[in-house]
Amino acid sequence: MTRKLDNFNITDAKRGAAFTVRVVTRAQRDEIASVEEGGSLKIRLTASPADGQANAALIKFLAARLGVPESAVEIVAGQDRRDKMISVEGITAADVEQRLRPDEGAATTDD
Secondary structure, three states, rough: OOEEEEEEEEEEOOOOEEEEEEOOOOOOOOEEEEEEEOOOEEEEEEOOOOHHHHHHHHHHHHHHOOOOEEEEEEEEEEEOOOOEEEEEEOHHHHHHHHHHHOOOOOOOOOO
């Protein structure tokens, strides 16, 4: 089942939920900036993309926001790209929808 939160596409899976993100690195702060037109979450991270730092920061950020262990969050596609498919075990699409809303006061500049 696919759910939409203002164009944010979240898929319920047998063991959890899956969704797409677009990562902007070297930002001023870690934040969920917006929901992109195609349904991906735009997430800004202070980390550099070098040596997998941004991927590690993304997993840590999402785990904290979703209230799951880091081991439950996996980048299943796009490890070396801005656009990534994320899988999270042990959480429903409804939980993701509730916990991953764009941050209040997130910068609205195009990245």
